[in-house]
Amino acid sequence: MVMSGRDRPTLENVAQRAGVSRATASRVVNGSTSVAPHIRDKVLSAVDALGYVPNQAARSLVTQRTDSIALVASETTSRVFSDDPFFAAVIRGVSLELEAADKQLVLMMVGPSGPSHDRVERYATGGHVDGAIIFSMHGADPLPERLSRAGVPVVCNGRLLTQSQVPYVDVDNEDAARTAVHHLLDTGRRRVATIAGPQDMSAGIDRLKGYRSAMQDASRRSIVAVGDFTRQSGALAMSQLLADDPQLDAVFAASDAMADGALRALRQNGRRVPDDVAVVGFDDMEFARDTEPPLTTVRQPITDIGRTVARQVLRMAAGEQIEPVLLLPTELIKRESA
Amino acid sequence: MVMSGRDRPTLENVAQRAGVSRATASRVVNGSTSVAPHIRDKVLSAVDALGYVPNQAARSLVTQRTDSIALVASETTSRVFSDDPFFAAVIRGVSLELEAADKQLVLMMVGPSGPSHDRVERYATGGHVDGAIIFSMHGADPLPERLSRAGVPVVCNGRLLTQSQVPYVDVDNEDAARTAVHHLLDTGRRRVATIAGPQDMSAGIDRLKGYRSAMQDASRRSIVAVGDFTRQSGALAMSQLLADDPQLDAVFAASDAMADGALRALRQNGRRVPDDVAVVGFDDMEFARDTEPPLTTVRQPITDIGRTVARQVLRMAAGEQIEPVLLLPTELIKRESA
DNA sequence: TCGTGTCTTGAGAGCGCTCTCAGGCCGATT
DNA sequence: AATCGGCCTGAGAGCGCTCTCAAGACACGA
Numbered sequence: 001m002v003m004s005g006r007d008r009p010t011l012e013n014v015a016q017r018a019g020v021s022r023a024t025a026s027r028v029v030n031g032s033t034s035v036a037p038h039i040r041d042k043v044l045s046a047v048d049a050l051g052y053v054p055n056q057a058a059r060s061l062v063t064q065r066t067d068s069i070a071l072v073a074s075e076t077t078s079r080v081f082s083d084d085p086f087f088a089a090v091i092r093g094v095s096l097e098l099e100a101a102d103k104q105l106v107l108m109m110v111g112p113s114g115p116s117h118d119r120v121e122r123y124a125t126g127g128h129v130d131g132a133i134i135f136s137m138h139g140a141d142p143l144p145e146r147l148s149r150a151g152v153p154v155v156c157n158g159r160l161l162t163q164s165q166v167p168y169v170d171v172d173n174e175d176a177a178r179t180a181v182h183h184l185l186d187t188g189r190r191r192v193a194t195i196a197g198p199q200d201m202s203a204g205i206d207r208l209k210g211y212r213s214a215m216q217d218a219s220r221r222s223i224v225a226v227g228d229f230t231r232q233s234g235a236l237a238m239s240q241l242l243a244d245d246p247q248l249d250a251v252f253a254a255s256d257a258m259a260d261g262a263l264r265a266l267r268q269n270g271r272r273v274p275d276d277v278a279v280v281g282f283d284d285m286e287f288a289r290d291t292e293p294p295l296t297t298v299r300q301p302i303t304d305i306g307r308t309v310a311r312q313v314l315r316m317a318a319g320e321q322i323e324p325v326l327l328l329p330t331e332l333i334k335r336e337s338a
Numbered sequence: 339m340v341m342s343g344r345d346r347p348t349l350e351n352v353a354q355r356a357g358v359s360r361a362t363a364s365r366v367v368n369g370s371t372s373v374a375p376h377i378r379d380k381v382l383s384a385v386d387a388l389g390y391v392p393n394q395a396a397r398s399l400v401t402q403r404t405d406s407i408a409l410v411a412s413e414t415t416s417r418v419f420s421d422d423p424f425f426a427a428v429i430r431g432v433s434l435e436l437e438a439a440d441k442q443l444v445l446m447m448v449g450p451s452g453p454s455h456d457r458v459e460r461y462a463t464g465g466h467v468d469g470a471i472i473f474s475m476h477g478a479d480p481l482p483e484r485l486s487r488a489g490v491p492v493v494c495n496g497r498l499l500t501q502s503q504v505p506y507v508d509v510d511n512e513d514a515a516r517t518a519v520h521h522l523l524d525t526g527r528r529r530v531a532t533i534a535g536p537q538d539m540s541a542g543i544d545r546l547k548g549y550r551s552a553m554q555d556a557s558r559r560s561i562v563a564v565g566d567f568t569r570q571s572g573a574l575a576m577s578q579l580l581a582d583d584p585q586l587d588a589v590f591a592a593s594d595a596m597a598d599g600a601l602r603a604l605r606q607n608g609r610r611v612p613d614d615v616a617v618v619g620f621d622d623m624e625f626a627r628d629t630e631p632p633l634t635t636v637r638q639p640i641t642d643i644g645r646t647v648a649r650q651v652l653r654m655a656a657g658e659q660i661e662p663v664l665l666l667p668t669e670l671i672k673r674e675s676a
Numbered sequence: 677t678c679g680t681g682t683c684t685t686g687a688g689a690g691c692g693c694t695c696t697c698a699g700g701c702c703g704a705t706t
Numbered sequence: 707a708a709t710c711g712g713c714c715t716g717a718g719a720g721c722g723c724t725c726t727c728a729a730g731a732c733a734c735g736a
Contacts, residue, residue: 008464008465010721010722010723011722011723011724012722012723020685020686021685021686021687022686022687022722022723022724023685023686023687023688023724023725024684024685024686026723026724026725027684027685027724030724034683034684034685035684035685036683036684036685039684039685053460053463053464053465054464054722054723055399055464055465055721055722055723056395056398056404056464056465056466057394057395057396057397057398057399057404057721057722057723058395058399058691058721058722058723058724059395059722059723059724060394060395060691060723061393061395061396061399061690061691061692061693061721061722061723061724062690062691062722062723062724062725063691063723063724063725064691066394066395068444071445085423085426087426088423088425088426091445092447095445095446095447096447099447099454099457102457104444104446104461104466105444105445105446106406106442106443106444106445107409107429107433107443107444107445108433108442108443109430109433109434109437116437119437119440122391123442125391126346126391126392126393126394127346127391127393128394128442230624231624231625231628232624232627232628235628261628264628264630267630268630286568286569286570287569289570290569290570290573290599290602292602292605292606348691348692348693349692349693349694350692350693358715358716359715359716359717360692360693360694360716360717361694361695361715361716361717361718362714362715362716364693364694364695365694365714365715368694372713372714372715373714373715374713374714374715377714377715392692392693393691393692393693395691395692395693396691396692396693396694396721397692397693397694398693398721399691399692399693399694399720399721399722399723400692400693400694400695400720400721401693401694401695401721402721
């Protein structure tokens with residue numbers, strides 16, 4: 001029972017009170033130039049007096065814009081709904097940027113391709129939003145491409161696994177992983193294992209690729225276990241690795257959460273970090289400073305990624321041409337674990 | 339740039355193609371009864387053929403509904419943007435429930451009362467949403483009351499600190515805390531400390547109250563340190579407590595994240611858990627199973643809280659009378675830390 | 677003095693939809 | 707046979723806004 005519904009002042013009321021036409025009132029409200037100052041003031045004080053707020057629906061109807069952007073996230077993604085605060089950090093960045101542009105953020109979760117998938121597609125292609133940000137895609141998700149084809153400005157976080165022209169923002173995962181592994185190698189580690197991320201996500205794939213390439217450069221054998229970015233999977237993967245190769249002296253985990261899990265598994269297996277085994281993570285989450293020992297990790301600017309992806313989609317919605325790929329810098333943060 | 343904008347089929351097109359009037363097409367689309375079956379089918383196939391999606395703006399304009407609900411979260415809250423996945427779990431619940439009702443979720447972050455505060459207020463009272471969910475409020479935030487007064491259906495997560503009639507959904511924090519402390523007392527602990535949550539949030543306040551009351555019942559002295567729900571603050575608080583009372587043999591932390599921090603601090607101070615010091619947390623986050631040792635904690639159904647709060651606001655928006663207070667059950671999960 | 681150009685303002689169409697209202701049809705009742 | 711009531715359908719108004727277009731006001735140069 002929104003009582004404000006019926007008796008909310010309209011532009012007409014404002015115009016009347018200010019003694020001008022609706023058109024002029026509209027000009028003032030929308031900050032158009034070419035309105036005489038004294039008229040402008042009259043309108044503004046009428047707006048103030050009545051507490052006028054433009055009706056977005058009416059405005060959208062004529063402008064064909066909605067001033068809102070959809071943020072689509074895969075509900076099944078462990079980075080979204082687990083103990084990995086990745087999601088929150090991205091949202092924050094997106095939110096900051098949209099707020100600055102006075103756009104709304106419409107959050108849509110999608111399950112594994114099913115009804116909710118269609119729902120998102122219908123909603124977005126139905127012109128309910130000016131653009132869409134898609135992140136945490138699994139496998140060859142057709143959604144970005146479909147929306148894009150339908151004319152909806154789309155920007156992704158993370159490279160698409162499909163052949164696709166949809167622009168994205170990310171870090172150079174492969175290179176960052178290579179840097180991490182090189183650090184391990186450079187500090188004298190010999191048997192370097194990795195706990196890879198999910199192999200149906202670009203971040204997981206590319207970081208593993210980076211690891212492999214660094215190992216190859218050093219003519220070393222790869223030792224791989226795969227996790228899903230969660231702590232638990234990290235611990236499990238670490239145990240496996242230890243069983244596979246009890247001699248390993250370093251591990252690169254594709255996320256801090258997995259690294260934390262690995263730390264626990266190492267401890268439980270009586271290994272000292274970094275004395276026996278060095279550990280490097282990925283993300284530089286807040287908790288990475290407080291693990292035991294503090295985690296050496298690859299910092300990626302998560303909130304910045306959110307901001308950037310939002311900025312790109314806004315530009316795209318404004319009709320600008322945007323860079324198809326934007327890679328943000330990473331940095332190896334050396335702490336005590338490696 | 340949204341090319342779908344201009345050439346999207348309208349209800350008029352559908353009607354034409356089906357050879358009926360716009361009114362009838364509208365009836366079919368909105369699932370109204372009293373349309374002859376064969377006409378219904380004709381309209382539906384026209385909808386299908388054209389890929390018609392109703393224009394939400396036009397619909398809102400006349401119905402005065404927007405089919406979207408705002409989720410307002412305080413950006414400064416550590417539970418929202420830290421290593422505490424509380425936020426994600428709540429969102430998930432809200433999202434699930436709104437999706438089922440085919441409503442959109444508009445996410446709004448607010449900073450400490452400032453421009454963004456006004457923005458949210460303007461937006462919500464401006465009739466852009468059918469209702470608002472507010473959570474993680476700090477101190478005596480006037481927002482819920484203001485929106486409510488303006489006629490916007492509002493439901494909060496957590497008791498309001500102001501005198502206010504705004505309905506809320508929560509767990510019985512005080513009682514849950516009491517149960518946790520009683521468990522410690524019952525298992526023979528004598529000097530039970532607490533790491534309280536922020537004292538400008540009802541969850542923080544009420545859990546501390548529960549602790550105090552349990553201690554009083556047992557004629558024991560309270561030993562209190564205050565954190566902000568984060569791991570780091572938990573570790574810090576634990577160190578303080580240890581300095582204050584080296585003899586303490588148990589601690590109740592108002593969140594799992596703080597409990598985890600406390601675990602670390604205890605380890606670093608050479609205390610064994612649970613042998614020397616027993617630890618109980620609050621939340622039962624996923625990681626609580628994987629701490630060392632696994633954490634005994636008070637489970638609260640976070641996702642359910644999200645669902646419930648969403649359900650309530652939907653009911654309210656539909657004009658129903660709703661319960662002013664809804665408390666969901668908690669459960670003490672006994673693991674190894676206490 | 678008049679015409680021309682510039683700037684500000686108002687009139688009005690129309691965005692796509694819902695919903696009221698009245699009209700048409702048909703079977704049932706008197 | 708005439709009337710009534712119920713059901714389905716279409717016509718059309720209007721939600722609140724933006725934006726085009728033209729008219730009015732004014733200054734300027736010819």
